[in-house]
Amino acid sequence: MNLFKATGICLAMSAMAAFAEPETLTVIGVGDIMMGLNFPEEKPVLPKQDGELVFSEVKDILRDADLTTGNLEGVLMNKGGLPKPCCRSTKKSGNCYCFRSPENYTRHLLDAGFDYVSVSNNHSGDFGSEGRICTQRALDEAKLAYAGFEKSCEYKILELNGVRYGFASFSVSSGTLTVFDTEKAKKTIALLRDSSDIVIATMHIGAEGSKYTHITRESETFLGDNRGNPYQFARLAIDAGADIVFGHGPHVPRAIDLYKGKFIAYSLGNFATSTSVNIQGVTGYAPIVKITIDKKTGDFKEGQIYSFIQKGNNGDRKPNRDDKGACIKLMKELTEQDIPKSPIQIADDGKITLK
Incomplete structure (x- = not known):
C-alpha cells in the first residue's frame, strides 16, 4: 500500500476513535443535604456568606461526572407553612426537627454540579402540603430535576447529553412514594425502564444514628416506627x-454491594447538613461515591469513594x-x-473494583 495512503487511513481512524462516543457513564451519589435553617423565624441558623461556602471543598469532584445526585x-x-405538630409548641420534643431552608439556596446546588435531588424523605413534609408545593416551585424555577412526592412528582425522566435518565425516589413517610407500597414501586421503576436508558432509584430508609451502621437484612425500627428493609428493597428495585x-436516611455510611451487576449504596450518610443534625463521630462522615457504569447495560464497571467529614459549628460547617x-x-x-x-471490593485508597 502507498505510504501516504496508509498514513491517511491511520490518521482517519485515529480521528474517528477520538470522536467515538464513550461506552461508559460516570454517576455520583451523596447523602443528606440541608443547607441552613430559617425556622424558627426568631432564631434562624444560616451558613456564613449565605451558603456560598457549603460545597466549596467538594464541588470540584461533584462537577466531574455525567450525573450527580443527592438527597434534599x-x-x-422562605417563610410560612404549617410546622408538624411536635414542632409548633415552645416546649417541643427533643426528637422533633423541622427543616426549612431558603428557596434561593437552589443556586448552591446548581453551582456544585447537582443534576437531580430526591425529595422523598421524612422531612419533606415538615411544613405540610404548602411546604411541598413551595419546594417544587423553587426546584422548577431553578430547573433542577427532582422526584419523590406522591401524585405530584412520582418520577422524573431527565435527558443529559443524549442519555435519558429515569429517577424514582422512595422513603418510609406519608406524602412520598413509599418503600412499603411494593407494587407501585415495581410499576414505577418498570415504567422508567421502558422509557429510559439508565434507571436510578433512591431510598430514604433504615434506622438512624451511629448504632445503625450495619445492614440487618430485616425490617428496621427507630423511635417505634417501621423504617423498612434496605437490603430487600434495593433488590426489589x-x-x-x-x-x-x-x-440515605440512617445518617451514617453503610456498606456497598452489587446485585445482578447493578450497584447499591445502602446509605451515604450526612453530606452537607449545616446545622441541627448530629455530626459527631461517624454521623459526620460525608462520603462521595462515584461509579462508572456501562452505557448500554447499566452494569457496574468500577468506582471511587472520596472521603470527606463535616466539621465546624452550627451555621459554619461543611464537608x-x-x-x-x-x-x-x-x-x-x-x-x-x-x-x-459481595462481588466488589474496596481498596485502601477508595477504589472500588470487581473481585
Missing part, C-alpha cells in the same frame, strides 16, 4: 429494572477533605463484614 432533606421555603440504587480516609475505611470494613460474598 427538608423543604425550600433492581429486579424491577433499576441500574443503580442510592440509599471537608479527609486525607486519613475515614469514610473509605468504614465503608470497606462494613462491606467486608455485612456482605462477605
Whole structure:
C-alpha cells in the first residue's frame, strides 16, 4: 500500500476513535443535604456568606461526572407553612426537627454540579402540603430535576447529553412514594425502564444514628416506627429494572454491594447538613461515591469513594477533605463484614473494583 495512503487511513481512524462516543457513564451519589435553617423565624441558623461556602471543598469532584445526585432533606421555603405538630409548641420534643431552608439556596446546588435531588424523605413534609408545593416551585424555577412526592412528582425522566435518565425516589413517610407500597414501586421503576436508558432509584430508609451502621437484612425500627428493609428493597428495585440504587436516611455510611451487576449504596450518610443534625463521630462522615457504569447495560464497571467529614459549628460547617480516609475505611470494613460474598471490593485508597 502507498505510504501516504496508509498514513491517511491511520490518521482517519485515529480521528474517528477520538470522536467515538464513550461506552461508559460516570454517576455520583451523596447523602443528606440541608443547607441552613430559617425556622424558627426568631432564631434562624444560616451558613456564613449565605451558603456560598457549603460545597466549596467538594464541588470540584461533584462537577466531574455525567450525573450527580443527592438527597434534599427538608423543604425550600422562605417563610410560612404549617410546622408538624411536635414542632409548633415552645416546649417541643427533643426528637422533633423541622427543616426549612431558603428557596434561593437552589443556586448552591446548581453551582456544585447537582443534576437531580430526591425529595422523598421524612422531612419533606415538615411544613405540610404548602411546604411541598413551595419546594417544587423553587426546584422548577431553578430547573433542577427532582422526584419523590406522591401524585405530584412520582418520577422524573431527565435527558443529559443524549442519555435519558429515569429517577424514582422512595422513603418510609406519608406524602412520598413509599418503600412499603411494593407494587407501585415495581410499576414505577418498570415504567422508567421502558422509557429510559439508565434507571436510578433512591431510598430514604433504615434506622438512624451511629448504632445503625450495619445492614440487618430485616425490617428496621427507630423511635417505634417501621423504617423498612434496605437490603430487600434495593433488590426489589433492581429486579424491577433499576441500574443503580442510592440509599440515605440512617445518617451514617453503610456498606456497598452489587446485585445482578447493578450497584447499591445502602446509605451515604450526612453530606452537607449545616446545622441541627448530629455530626459527631461517624454521623459526620460525608462520603462521595462515584461509579462508572456501562452505557448500554447499566452494569457496574468500577468506582471511587472520596472521603470527606463535616466539621465546624452550627451555621459554619461543611464537608471537608479527609486525607486519613475515614469514610473509605468504614465503608470497606462494613462491606467486608455485612456482605462477605459481595462481588466488589474496596481498596485502601477508595477504589472500588470487581473481585
